[in-house]
Amino acid sequence: MDAASIRCLSCTDVLQPRYCSGIEHCPEGDACVTESYRNRNGEVLFNVGCMSARRCSLTSQQNRSTAILRTDIIGTHVHDECIECCHGDLCNAAGCGTDGFPKERGPICLDCPQSRDPDSCDVISVCLQGEVCHVEEISKFGDLFYKTSCVRETDYQCTSSPMYNPVEIGRRSTGNCFFCCPDDLCNIQCRNATLSSQFTTPSTTIIPITNKNITLSSSAVQSTTPVPTHHSFKGKEFFLMFLHNYEFSIYRSTLSVTVTCSAQNAVIQMTTSYNSTSIDISGSAKQIELDSNLLLLENGRSSKGVTLTSNTTMSVTAFSSYYCCSYEGYLALPTESLDVVYIVGTPKPNDDKSFMMYGTQFAVGAPFNNTVVNITLSTSSVSIAGQYNRDGDTITVVLNELDTFFIETNATGQDLTGTRIVSNKPVAVVSGHSCSNYNGCNHVVEYLPPVSKWGSKFMLPPITDSNGGYIRIIASYNNTSVIVMSDTLNHTYKISDFTDININSSQPYAISSDKPVLVLVIFHGKKYAMFILPSLDQFSGEPVLISPPKHPFETFTNIFVVTIRSRDKYGLQIRSEDGTNLASFRTVNYPYVDGEMFSFMTFYCNNNNNKTCSIQHTDSNVLFSVISYALAFHEVYALPVNIML
Numbered sequence: 093m094d095a096a097s098i099r100c101l102s103c104t105d106v107l108q109p110r111y112c113s114g115i116e117h118c119p120e121g122d123a124c125v126t127e128s129y130r131n132r133n134g135e136v137l138f139n140v141g142c143m144s145a146r147r148c149s150l151t152s153q154q155n156r157s158t159a160i161l162r163t164d165i166i167g168t169h170v171h172d173e174c175i176e177c178c179h180g181d182l183c184n185a186a187g188c189g190t191d192g193f194p195k196e197r198g199p200i201c202l203d204c205p206q207s208r209d210p211d212s213c214d215v216i217s218v219c220l221q222g223e224v225c226h227v228e229e230i231s232k233f234g235d236l237f238y239k240t241s242c243v244r245e246t247d248y249q250c251t252s253s254p255m256y257n258p259v260e261i262g263r264r265s266t267g268n269c270f271f272c273c274p275d276d277l278c279n280i281q282c283r284n285a286t287l288s289s290q291f292t293t294p295s296t297t298i299i300p301i302t303n304k305n306i307t308l309s310s311s312a313v314q315s316t317t318p319v320p321t322h323h324s325f326k327g328k329e330f331f332l333m334f335l336h337n338y339e340f341s342i343y344r345s346t347l348s349v350t351v352t353c354s355a356q357n358a359v360i361q362m363t364t365s366y367n368s369t370s371i372d373i374s375g376s377a378k379q380i381e382l383d384s385n386l387l388l389l390e391n392g393r394s395s396k397g398v399t400l401t402s403n404t405t406m407s408v409t410a411f412s413s414y415y416c417c418s419y420e421g422y423l424a425l426p427t428e429s430l431d432v433v434y435i436v437g438t439p440k441p442n443d444d445k446s447f448m449m450y451g452t453q454f455a456v457g458a459p460f461n462n463t464v465v466n467i468t469l470s471t472s473s474v475s476i477a478g479q480y481n482r483d484g485d486t487i488t489v490v491l492n493e494l495d496t497f498f499i500e501t502n503a504t505g506q507d508l509t510g511t512r513i514v515s516n517k518p519v520a521v522v523s524g525h526s527c528s529n530y531n532g533c534n535h536v537v538e539y540l541p542p543v544s545k546w547g548s549k550f551m552l553p554p555i556t557d558s559n560g561g562y563i564r565i566i567a568s569y570n571n572t573s574v575i576v577m578s579d580t581l582n583h584t585y586k587i588s589d590f591t592d593i594n595i596n597s598s599q600p601y602a603i604s605s606d607k608p609v610l611v612l613v614i615f616h617g618k619k620y621a622m623f624i625l626p627s628l629d630q631f632s633g634e635p636v637l638i639s640p641p642k643h644p645f646e647t648f649t650n651i652f653v654v655t656i657r658s659r660d661k662y663g664l665q666i667r668s669e670d671g672t673n674l675a676s677f678r679t680v681n682y683p684y685v686d687g688e689m690f691s692f693m694t695f696y697c698n699n700n701n702n703k704t705c706s707i708q709h710t711d712s713n714v715l716f717s718v719i720s721y722a723l724a725f726h727e728v729y730a731l732p733v734n735i736m737l
Contacts, residue, residue, distance in 0.1 A: 099181045099277065100124035101140040102214075109140045110185045110193050113203075115216055118142035123177040126187020130173075140184045148177035181277060182216075193218060200276040201225035202240040210238045211280045217242050225279035229269040240279050243272065246432060246514055324634060325735045326353075326405040327426025331459045331520040332398040333496050334387050337414045337535040338450050338527035346413045347382040349398075352637035352704065353406040360402045365395035365494050376669075377639035377704045387412070388455055388498040391476045397457045397494040397520075409731060411641050412535060419727040420621070421641065422522065422539040427459050429737045430518035431542030436470070436511040437566045439525045439536055439614050439622055440592065442504065450527030451501030452508040454540075457520040458491035465489050465497065465519060470510035470589075473503055491519075500526060509566060510589050518542075524622065534619035534727065538612070543568050545737040546608035547627020552601040553653040553692040554680055555730075557723055561597045561615030563625075566590040569607040575685055577602045600682040600692055617728030623719060624732055628684075631655075631715035632736040635708035638697050638720050648722035650697040652733070654707060656716040658689040663710040666695055669703040 097120050103112035109126055118124070125143035130136050174188040182200065186192025193200065198219030207213045210227050219225070219242035226243040229236060269282040334347050351360060351373060358373040364386065371380060386396045400408060411421035438452035456465050467487045474481045476499065481487060489497050501508060513521060524537030546568055555561075565574055567587040574585045576593055578601045585591055587609070595601060597615040603625075611625040640650040654664065658681055666674040678694040697705040697720070707718055721730035 097122070098124065098179065098183075100142050101182055101184050102142070104139045105137045106140070107137065109138050109187050109190050110218075112140050112185075113215055113217065115182070115214055116142060119144075121145045123148045123179050124182070124184035124187070126174070126176045126178075126184045126190075128174040128188045138188065138190070140187065143177055196221060198223040198242065199225050199274055199278065201242050202227070202277060202279050203242065204238075204240050206230075206237045206239065208237060210240050210282060213238075213240050216277070224272045224274050225277075226272050227270065227279035227282045229282045238282060244432070245272075323426060323429040323737050324405070325423065325425070325632060325733070325737075326407050326634065327428060328402050328405055329427040329459075330400045330408045330424045331427055331430070331457050332400065332408070332410050332424055333396065333455045333457045333520065333522045334382075334398075334410065334412050335453050335455055335498070335522060335524055335535075335537050336387060336389050336500055336526050337412050338533045344414055345384040345387060347384055347386060348411045348413075348641060349380045349382065349400065350377065350409045350411070350639050350641050351380065351400070351402075351406050352377045352639050353402070353404055354635070354637075355404040358402055358404045358406065360400055360406070363399045363401070363494070364397070376637055379639070379642055388496060391474070391499055393489060393491065393495060393497050395492075395494050395496070397459075397496050399459065399494065407637070407733070409641070409733070411729070412537065413727075414535070419646070419724075420524070420535045420537050420729045421731055422537050423624075423731050423733055423735065424539050425520070425541065425735070425737065427518070427520075429541075429545070430459065430520055431544050432515045432518055433543045434513040434519075434521045434540055435543055435566055435568065435610065436508050436513065436521065436523050437538075437540065437564060437590070437610050437612050438507065438509050438523050439564070439612070439620065440562075441501065441507045441525075442527070450525070450533065451503070451506055452523075452525050453498070453500035454508055454511065454521060454523035455496050455498040456491070456513060456515075457496045457522070458493060458517075459520065460517045461492045463491045463495075463515055463517045463519060465491060465513060465515045467497070467499070468512040468514075469508075470512075471501060471506045471508055473506065474499060474501060509564065525620075534621070536614070536620055536622040538622055538624050538731070541610070541624070541735070541737055543608070543610075545630070546610050547629050548605045548608055549628040549684065550601075550603040550611050550625050551628065551655050551682070551684060551690050551692075551717075552595075552603065552611075552613060552625055553655050553719060554600050554678075554694075555597045555615050555617075555653070555721065556651055556678060556694055557617065557649075558597040559616040560595070561613070561620075562592050562594045563601075563603075564590060564592050564612040564614065565603070565605075566610040566612070567605075567607065568609065572605055572607040572609060574603065574605045574609060577685060578682075600680055600690075602682065602684050604685045613730075615730070617721070617723050617730075618726065619728050621721060621728040621730040623721070623730040624735070626717045626732050626735045628715075630735050630737060631717045632734040633709065633712050633715050634734065634736075635706065636718050636734045637704050637706055638718070638733055639704045640697055640720075640722060646724040646727055648724045648727075650720070650722045651694060652697055652705070652707075652718055652720040653692055653694045654716055654718050655690060655692055656714070658691040660709065660711070660714045660716070661691045661693060663714060664693070664716070665706075665708050665710065666693075667706050669705070674705065
């Protein structure tokens with residue numbers, strides 16, 4: 093491209109110039125142009141591109157751009173049209189009096205998965221705040237080409253060289269040419285001049301974080317802006333981990349996975365570091381037993397991850413049980429929904445010294461090799477590999493595929509909520525408590541969504557046969573404002589890290605925030621149970637199958653509650669496995685903060701026979717949420733079963 097030429101937006105018939113994602117290199121001396129017209133339906137549309145200097149001169153007065161009216165438009169155009177020229181890269185984004193690109197944004201970057209030369213890429217993207225432009229040289233089948241895109245500032249190819257502490261030491265191998273930069277259209281060449289392609293010499297000291305109330309570094313916080321891509325709770329690949337239950341016995345500890353799928357004949361490959369097994373599924377659901385030695389029992393790194401892959405889409409729930417007395421499960425997220433920034437959420441730590449040996453816990457799992465994970469702790473006296481770590485210390489570990497890194501506290505009052513996890517590749521994070529002590533011990537656990545998938549609008553359904561509890565709301569930004577409303581509560585909270593709010597779990601609540609948050613619900617059934625509360629924008633319209641797990645010693649009362657906008661509830665189809673319609677035994681209505689009415693419909697799911705229940709809507713565009721929970725004499729579990737991330 094000649095140095096004197098400029099790059100202009102180039103599209104036809106767009107609603108606003110700034111919505112155009114195509115660009116072109118204009119001939120030397122040409123200008124960028126914006127043309128607006130009103131079609132026969134009265135809608136104003138725009139054409140943008142390059143225009144010759146001679147033609148632009150007809151619209152120029154006194155060395156500035158001027159709009160003129162044209163009356164020679166035919167076809168779908170009508171008579172009034174604006175033509176405006178300007179000089180400068182992408183200047184026609186704001187032509188003809190339009191708004192142009194937003195002020196609060198990341199850079200505008202070239203965005204082509206493959207091009208012979210980065211500068212020949214003719215597609216752009218407007219990055220989110222906290223993202224930068226990236227270009228990478230790729231070699232394949234003897235050919236060289238370039239990939240350009242927006243990436244997070246925390247991406248492993250853009251971050252400054254991390255330091256390692258004695259827990260784990262690793263290096264990143266030198267790769268192909270890559271470059272990250274923060275300015276508009278800066279990813280036009282590939283070079284390693286400003287970024288080292290290899291980490292620096294490892295440090296033997298722990299990195300202190302001086303302000304524990306800062307939820308993430310400024311660059312990581314910006315990456316929490318929701319991205320437009322959405323993923324189903326169904327997928328073809330899942331990564332699983334099983335946290336330490338309150339006791340372990342090779343004979344009394346059981347692990348299981350329940351798989352549901354719409355295809356009647358599916359093949360699943362289950363892979364651990366020990367073996368790989370092929371499993372055939374004939375029907376809509378199957379419960380698979382796993383080796384209890386896969387439980388994470390000791391702090392630190394191990395290779396106890398499990399991957400499930402299938403030839404068809406499926407949903408996966410995982411359960412851990414100890415004998416008669418401790419049972420809990422989670423909804424696993426597909427690998428494609430995982431990300432690189434997490435904030436840990438757990439229940440409250442035990443305040444009873446007789447339970448001090450049971451603590452809050454989480455694990456990080458790696459679906460990919462050479463995954464660098466930085467864990468910044470939110471509590472002190474965490475012992476890993478014989479070394480005690482303090483609040484604010486950063487532990488860095490390099491994990492390979494199927495590796496896990498487990499942390500559990502073992503002292504009264506230690507709370508891992510607020511611990512920050514930043515990695516160079518997507519990871520899975522599971523968190524909970526080995527023995528949350530209310531009316532006896534119960535293991536609680538959930539599969540955490542990444543921070544980039546958090547929400548700001550929530551409806552908490554009533555939980556039948558529950559006896560109070562609390563919600564733990566975790567902030568991604570300092571000074572987050574949260575409104576919590578119910579029949580007995582209407583209060584605004586300011587949160588910089590997290591807060592606990594006591595609730596009457598048998599009644600509904602409306603929750604809203606001005607910044608993304610994570611909401612954990614901990615309620616009293618026979619014992620404590622915990623589930624992630626999906627936000628309204630995480631509701632799904634896909635059909636749902638619930639297959640209650642088979643417990644070796646207990647008989648569960650299986651319940652699920654559907655949250656749906658009241659205007660849509662009559663299209664729900666709730667059926668048993670034999671096709672029988674299920675009737676709601678409890679329906680409660682409650683408005684969201686803005687007055688929109690929601691309904692909470694509660695059902696039994698084939699109690700005592702462990703068969704599958706189905707939930708779907710006659711209109712696939714209608715969104716709803718389903719929480720599944722179960723009560724037994726000694727145990728209780730709860731989990732969401734459909735989350736759109």
